[in-house]
Amino acid sequence: MKSGHSYIALSLLFIIACSSGKKAYERGDYYEAVMKSVNRLRQNPDHDKSLEALRNAYPLAVDYFENEAKNEIASNSAFKWKNAIQSYNSINALYEAIRQCPGCKQAVPNPKNYYAEIGPLKEKAAEESYNAGIDALMKGNRNEAKRAYFNFVDAQNFVSGYKDVVEYLGKAKFEATLKVIVEQIPVPVRYNLSGGFFQDKVEEFLHGNYPENTFIQFYTPEEAKRVDLAQADQIVRIQFDDFSVGNSVMKEKEETVTRDSVKVGEAKVDGKVVPVYNTVKAKYTTYRKELISNGLLSMVVVDAKTNGVLTHRKFNGEYVWVSQWARFNGDDRALDDQQLKMCKLREQQPPVPQDLFLEFTKPIYNQLVTGIKGFYQNYM
Numbered sequence: 001m002k003s004g005h006s007y008i009a010l011s012l013l014f015i016i017a018c019s020s021g022k023k024a025y026e027r028g029d030y031y032e033a034v035m036k037s038v039n040r041l042r043q044n045p046d047h048d049k050s051l052e053a054l055r056n057a058y059p060l061a062v063d064y065f066e067n068e069a070k071n072e073i074a075s076n077s078a079f080k081w082k083n084a085i086q087s088y089n090s091i092n093a094l095y096e097a098i099r100q101c102p103g104c105k106q107a108v109p110n111p112k113n114y115y116a117e118i119g120p121l122k123e124k125a126a127e128e129s130y131n132a133g134i135d136a137l138m139k140g141n142r143n144e145a146k147r148a149y150f151n152f153v154d155a156q157n158f159v160s161g162y163k164d165v166v167e168y169l170g171k172a173k174f175e176a177t178l179k180v181i182v183e184q185i186p187v188p189v190r191y192n193l194s195g196g197f198f199q200d201k202v203e204e205f206l207h208g209n210y211p212e213n214t215f216i217q218f219y220t221p222e223e224a225k226r227v228d229l230a231q232a233d234q235i236v237r238i239q240f241d242d243f244s245v246g247n248s249v250m251k252e253k254e255e256t257v258t259r260d261s262v263k264v265g266e267a268k269v270d271g272k273v274v275p276v277y278n279t280v281k282a283k284y285t286t287y288r289k290e291l292i293s294n295g296l297l298s299m300v301v302v303d304a305k306t307n308g309v310l311t312h313r314k315f316n317g318e319y320v321w322v323s324q325w326a327r328f329n330g331d332d333r334a335l336d337d338q339q340l341k342m343c344k345l346r347e348q349q350p351p352v353p354q355d356l357f358l359e360f361t362k363p364i365y366n367q368l369v370t371g372i373k374g375f376y377q378n379y380m
Contacts (some may be wrong), residue, residue: 045103243295284332
């Protein structure tokens with residue numbers, strides 16, 4: 001038991017040491033050492049190990065980021081101003097953390113900040129990000145357009161409205177976005193069924209799961225025409241290859257059920273009335289009516305420029321509607337409670353074909369959206 005207590009005590013000491021920032025300081029991660037010390041001192045302003053770790057780590061962290069910023073500015077790095085700002089922002093993050101921790105003032109009474117220094121650098125950072133965006137966009141492919149978009153975002157964040165960056169943001173986003181037309185082939189009218197609900201759910205998924213902040217845009221053919229889309233990248237064709245609605249299967253099972261020692265009457269024996277027991281039986285028939293509906297959906301993705309097939313998936317679904325009831329002929333005392341309950345049931349009115357159609361498409365829908373997610377995850 002004593003050794004167990006010792007183990008717990010050592011574990012607590014280790015956790016305290018880690019949360020104080022000492023371990024981070026010892027491995028040279030001065031930024032983390034400062035942040036962990038600050039968090040600890042917010043809970044316990046007089047925690048000695050945290051005060052010591054903060055006192056030692058803070059000047060080293062500031063010195064590290066100052067040198068990083070100076071080295072970037074002196075370099076020929078493509079994003080030297082952006083990197084310098086990031087280093088100065090790290091110092092500012094330490095400043096804000098310490099400023100909001102009264103207990104930290106014992107170790108660092110005057111934390112440094114570089115807010116004033118960052119201001120003049122933002123114009124230069126915006127320029128380098130803007131120029132990098134232009135260069136990437138001119139390469140004329142989707143991946144470089146993505147890179148251009150994020151460079152323009154950086155430029156806009158450094159200086160809002162820098163040059164014509166807003167216009168280039170829209171252009172880069174359009175060039176980087178995979179444009180997909182989704183053709184959902186209607187159910188043939190001869191079946192007197194509508195796939196509209198299913199198609200609406202698919203469109204809702206495509207628009208909700210791939211919002212504007214992703215680099216995929218799905219269009220219906222009508223939407224593509226409305227926005228005058230000159231060229232799509234891919235076409236997704238979705239249609240029911242085959243389906244069957246409401247195939248009826250009737251199952252009937254007849255059995256004879258008996259029960260022993262059931263009181264069937266009374267008799268006089270030696271002048272006394274005594275119960276008479278016997279075996280009772282009944283002919284018990286169960287009925288099960290099934291309406292089976294199933295279908296097969298095809299999803300084909302083709303390259304809109306070459307018409308080459310990129311993927312072809314098929315998804316099947318089934319729905320079985322069931323109605324069960326029973327009848328008996330004979331002595332109801334031969335039946336158990338469940339059998340009696342079944343005998344009170346009557347054949348149910350089946351759903352209309354449209355409802356049966358919708359039911360078997362539910363598992364198909366789940367498979368379809370999983371298939372779409374899987375195919376387009378690499379295009380994000």
